[in-house]
Amino acid sequence: xxxxxxAALSPALDRxxxxxxxxxxxxxxxxxxIGHVVEAAVAGVSAYYPGTSCVIVNADGGSSDGTPxxxxxxxxxxxxxxxxxxxxxxxxxxxxxxxxxPGPAGxxxxxxxxxxxxxxxxxxxxxxxxxxxxxxxxxxxxxPVLRDGxxxxxxxxxxxxxxxxxTSTLIYPLTRALYGRRLRQPVGGHFGLSGAQAARLLRxxxxxxxxxxxxxxxxxxxxxADGRRVCQAHLGAGRGGSRRAAAGLVAAMTGVVGTAFxxxxxxxxxxxxxxxxxxxxxxxxxxxxxLDPVSVNVDRMVSTFRQxxxxxxxxxxxxLDPETCGALAALEEEGTPEFRFxxxxxxxxxxxxxxxxxxxxxxxxxVLGAMIPLYLGRAADFxxxxxxxxxxxxxxxIEEGCRAFESLKPHLLRRxxxxxxxxxxxxx
Amino acid sequence: MHDNYWDSAxxxxxxxxxxxxxxxxxxxxxxxxxxxxVGVLAAYAVRIVVSVVLRLLGFDRFCxxxxxxxxxxxxxxxxxxxxxAGRVAFWLxxxxxxxxxxxxLDIAPMNDLVSRLFVFLPQxxxxxxxxxxxxxxxxxxxxxxxxxxxxxxxxxxxxxxSTVHILxxxxxxxxxxxxxxxxxxxxxxxxxxxxxxxxLAVALAFGYAGRDLARSVLERHVGGADREGLGExxxx
Numbered sequence: 001x002x003x004x005x006x007a008a009l010s011p012a013l014d015r016x017x018x019x020x021x022x023x024x025x026x027x028x029x030x031x032x033x034i035g036h037v038v039e040a041a042v043a044g045v046s047a048y049y050p051g052t053s054c055v056i057v058n059a060d061g062g063s064s065d066g067t068p069x070x071x072x073x074x075x076x077x078x079x080x081x082x083x084x085x086x087x088x089x090x091x092x093x094x095x096x097x098x099x100x101x102p103g104p105a106g107x108x109x110x111x112x113x114x115x116x117x118x119x120x121x122x123x124x125x126x127x128x129x130x131x132x133x134x135x136x137x138x139x140x141x142x143x144p145v146l147r148d149g150x151x152x153x154x155x156x157x158x159x160x161x162x163x164x165x166x167t168s169t170l171i172y173p174l175t176r177a178l179y180g181r182r183l184r185q186p187v188g189g190h191f192g193l194s195g196a197q198a199a200r201l202l203r204x205x206x207x208x209x210x211x212x213x214x215x216x217x218x219x220x221x222x223x224x225a226d227g228r229r230v231c232q233a234h235l236g237a238g239r240g241g242s243r244r245a246a247a248g249l250v251a252a253m254t255g256v257v258g259t260a261f262x263x264x265x266x267x268x269x270x271x272x273x274x275x276x277x278x279x280x281x282x283x284x285x286x287x288x289x290x291l292d293p294v295s296v297n298v299d300r301m302v303s304t305f306r307q308x309x310x311x312x313x314x315x316x317x318x319x320l321d322p323e324t325c326g327a328l329a330a331l332e333e334e335g336t337p338e339f340r341f342x343x344x345x346x347x348x349x350x351x352x353x354x355x356x357x358x359x360x361x362x363x364x365x366x367v368l369g370a371m372i373p374l375y376l377g378r379a380a381d382f383x384x385x386x387x388x389x390x391x392x393x394x395x396x397x398i399e400e401g402c403r404a405f406e407s408l409k410p411h412l413l414r415r416x417x418x419x420x421x422x423x424x425x426x427x428x
Numbered sequence: 429m430h431d432n433y434w435d436s437a438x439x440x441x442x443x444x445x446x447x448x449x450x451x452x453x454x455x456x457x458x459x460x461x462x463x464x465x466v467g468v469l470a471a472y473a474v475r476i477v478v479s480v481v482l483r484l485l486g487f488d489r490f491c492x493x494x495x496x497x498x499x500x501x502x503x504x505x506x507x508x509x510x511x512x513a514g515r516v517a518f519w520l521x522x523x524x525x526x527x528x529x530x531x532x533l534d535i536a537p538m539n540d541l542v543s544r545l546f547v548f549l550p551q552x553x554x555x556x557x558x559x560x561x562x563x564x565x566x567x568x569x570x571x572x573x574x575x576x577x578x579x580x581x582x583x584x585x586x587x588x589x590s591t592v593h594i595l596x597x598x599x600x601x602x603x604x605x606x607x608x609x610x611x612x613x614x615x616x617x618x619x620x621x622x623x624x625x626x627x628l629a630v631a632l633a634f635g636y637a638g639r640d641l642a643r644s645v646l647e648r649h650v651g652g653a654d655r656e657g658l659g660e661x662x663x664x
Contacts, residue, residue, distance in 0.1 A: 159662075166663040187664055250579065252663040296659040300581070307578050311585050315571060363568065369575035379661070 006113045009082055016080060019118040021045060021054040021142060024111030026189075027128030028061035031070045034128040038074035038081070041126065044138025045079065049146075057114050058128070059107035060085040067128070084110035108215050109207050115198040122146050123198045127189030132237050140233040140284050141192035150281070152223035153192030154232045156184050158287035160294055161386060161394045165379050166252055168398050170350060171217070174260055177347075177405035178271035179224045182279045183232055186220035187256055190235060193219075197228060213259040221263045225270040234284035253375065254368050261357045261364075272413065277406060289391040296387075301380035302339050306332055308373025315370050319356035321415065324348045331377070341381035343404035348411055349374050355415035452533075459532040467525020475518040482510045500564065523549070548608075555604040562600025566593045581657070598622070 006013065023041045027034050038056060045054045056079050058071040068083045075081045085107055108125070115123035122145040126133065144150035157164070167185055176182050193201070206218060223230050264271065308316075309332040317325055327345050350371070357367040382401075386394045482488075491500075491509035505512060527549070531542040570593035577585035602619040 160660070162661040164664055165661055249658075249663055256664060294660040296661050297657055300657050300659075304579070304581055307581065307585065311574065311578050315574065362571075366571055366575060369572075369579060372575075372579045376658075383661075 006084060006110055006117065009084065009114065012080070012082055013114065013117050016053075016055060016118060018053065019055040020052045020121050020146075021049065021124070022057060022111065022115040022118060022120040022122075023054065023124045023126060023138070024057045024059055024108070024114075025071065025126045025128045026059045026061075026107060027063060027067045027071070029063045029065045029067060030128040031063070031065040031067045033131045034058075034067050034071050035074040036131050037126060037128050037133050038071050040133045040135050041124075041138060042075055042078050044135035047135055048139040049142070054079050055114065055118060055120075056081045057111045058083050058085075059111050061104060061107065071128075082114060084114070105207055105209075105215060109202065112193075112198045112202050115193075115195060116202060120195045120198070123193045123195065125189075125191045125193070130189060133190075134236065137190060137235050140235055141190060144231045144233060144281070144283050145192050145194045148231075148281075149194070149229060150192070150231045151194045151197040151228035152219065152230045153283075154183050154186060154220055154230070155188040155190045156232050156234045156282070156284075156286075157188065158234070158237050158289065160292065161289055161391075162294055162296055162383065165382065166256065166375065169346070169378050169382060169401055170375065171256060171260060172398070173347070173402040173405040174350060174354075175221065175224070176277050176402050177409050178264065178274065179221065179267075180274040180277045181224045181230060182277055182402075183220060183224065183230060185232070187214070187216045189216070191216065191219060192233070197223065200226070200228075213262055214255050217256060217259045218263065221260075221267065225263075225267045231281040231283060234282070234286050236287045249372060249375075250369070253372055254365060257371065258364065258368050261354050261367075264354055265358050268416075275409075277402075289394060296383050298339075298380045298383050301376040301383075305341070305373045305377030305380065308370075308377075312370055312373060315362070315366070318361050319367055319370060320349060320352040321411075324352055328374075337384070339377075339380060339384060341377040343378075343401040344408060346374070346378040346401070347404040347408045350405070351408060351412035352415055355412065355418065358416060359418070456533045456535075460529040463525055463529040463532045467522055467529065470525065471518045471521040474521045475514040478517040479510055479514040482513055487513065520553070551608050555607040558604045558607060559600060562596060562603070566596035566600065569593070569596055595623070595626070 023045070025034065025037055025041065030037075038058075041056060042054075045052060056071070056075060058068055058081055060068050060071075060083060062085065072081045072083075111125065112123065114120075122142045124138065124141050126137075141153050141155075144153045164185065167187055171187060172184055175186050201219065201222065204222065206213065220230075309328055313325065313329065316328065320328075324345065328349070331339070331341060331345075353367050353371050353374075356362060357364055361367075362370070382397055386397050488508055488510050500507075500509060500512065507515065527542055527545050530538055530545075570589045573592040574585055574589035577588045582588065598619065602616065606616060
């Protein structure tokens with residue numbers, strides 16, 4: 001990756017000189033949605049920040065359906081549209097194979113470089129696939145930065161109760177317990193950054209890595225761990241249409257959880273000392289949770305968990321505490337309606353896996369693969385406990401999970417540097 | 429006449445044998461023991477030097493970082509990368525001195541064997557390396573197959589994983605035997621036939637008996653929504 005991804009844009013950037021707001025729109029074969037996204041962005045800027053200079057940067061991953069042209073046409077000369085781009089990983093093009101931020105590292109870096117070059121006060125990052133984007137989202141993401149001096153704005157999407165299950169049961173509780181900030185959705189496709197934060201991110205070493213982490217979780221964790229001013233903003237239904245919403249479980253687990261574990265290794269001095277959590281400022285009003293009945297195959301989840309107990313126990317023993325293994329084995333006998341996977345057992349299992357990944361008790365991807373039946377067991381319990389309840393019940397279940405992660409953090413501290421468990425002699 | 433016969437037929441050969449045996453014991457056998465003793469000392473010294481140097485170089489950390497430590501642990505080898513390297517160095521040196529000690533015996537057929545062993549040694553080492561690597565890779569792939577099968581909800585995941593392990597081991601043993609030149613053609617032919625037969629059997633079984641399963645698997649994986657059969661749940 002070159003150091004400056006925007007060299008080709010230099011004449012255009014020189015012409016523009018400065019801009020208050022840079023909106024980076026990430027796309028890949030998004031011709032059907034990006035016109036609407038650009039319209040919403042332009043409308044949002046003119047409605048909420050009249051007189052403010054704005055530049056749209058379309059970071060395209062090599063679309064073959066004319067996405068950049070659609071984006072340029074949609075702006076209709078109301079706002080300069082610059083095109084940057086870095087080729088996407090092949091998995092992005094595969095159905096459901098990509099769980100990452102909607103754009104590769106090179107594209108994000110190019111957008112941040114444009115923001116720095118134009119001395120932007122705020123930089124918004126937007127998923128070009130999400131047709132639900134409204135003009136108000138510009139205000140939701142930019143206002144905290146422009147008016148209140150926030151450095152990082154994360155989205156809070158509305159959706160039905162089982163949207164973002166991995167985020168609700170693992171990423172949010174883990175991030176909250178580790179770093180002490182209650183950022184509800186650290187993964188997403190829409191973010192707001194201050195110009196200073198964009199410049200700071202550019203100085204990070206992540207861009208030189210062969211395998212960069214998932215960029216949204218990395219941006220959120222970096223902002224929190226570095227003590228920046230972090231907040232969240234209610235956006236409404238924003239997951240629909242995004243490619244990552246359709247990401248398969250394996251892709252989600254290896255991508256997002258893998259990044260969370262990797263960042264734990266890098267940020268240990270920060271989270272080791274955190275003992276309490278506090279809220280982050282929240283902007284906008286909650287759009288509520290969809291409570292319409294949804295079809296979830298709980299039997300399939302429970303059967304995968306049980307198959308894990310019966311066939312993966314020798315693998316789990318390498319990663320998990322013996323007490324955790326014993327408690328998991330005890331869950332195997334329960335029938336589906338009575339099935340319970342308590343949040344504290346889930347928190348212990350996640351912490352054990354994080355420590356096992358850190359100590360290389362198993363290859364990294366094997367740790368993440370071994371977590372899938374555990375996650376499905378916890379998700380089944382979550383569904384069984386909330387399917388008849390309302391929004392408050394769902395939120396209470398999420399909160400109970402968070403409390404379990406917080407109260408069991410000493411278990412993580414004990415396990416983090418514990419010696420590698422010796423093989424028991426039982427074959428896998 | 430009788431005394432001469434006794435001397436020449438019995439005593440003289442016995443005296444010559446005793447002289448040769450004493451000569452052999454005092455020179456060749458003692459030399460062999462000395463070579464062996466030096467070999468043990470040298471092997472221990474090399475093992476210590478290798479261990480100390482690798483520790484100073486941070487070899488364990490390097491291996492942990494690149495997953496070798498985990499692979500060794502996963503294969504049930506608990507010594508750690510430096511410990512393994514030290515042991516390997518020890519036995520390599522020991523093997524060389526063992527062959528030298530055989531040469532010190534100075535027995536004509538043994539000398540021939542020793543020279544052939546020296547020629548054979550690199551091939552033997554290569555075969556050993558292949559076997560060790562094959563074992564580690566086999567354990568890794570066995571676990572990967574087990575995890576993939578359980579996460580895909582396939583029945584008898586352990587049988588599938590064990591099959592993968594056995595196939596990798598068979599492949600490894602075939603490569604190792606080919607390396608040392610034992611039954612080269614027979615091993616390769618047997619392995620090719622066995623591997624091809626398994627592949628054909630799986631293809632036929634999948635094609636005839638599992639068409640519906642194949643269709644549903646492909647639909648789930650290529651079709652987009654609800655690939656995991658979990659219903660209307662999204663993970664992110």
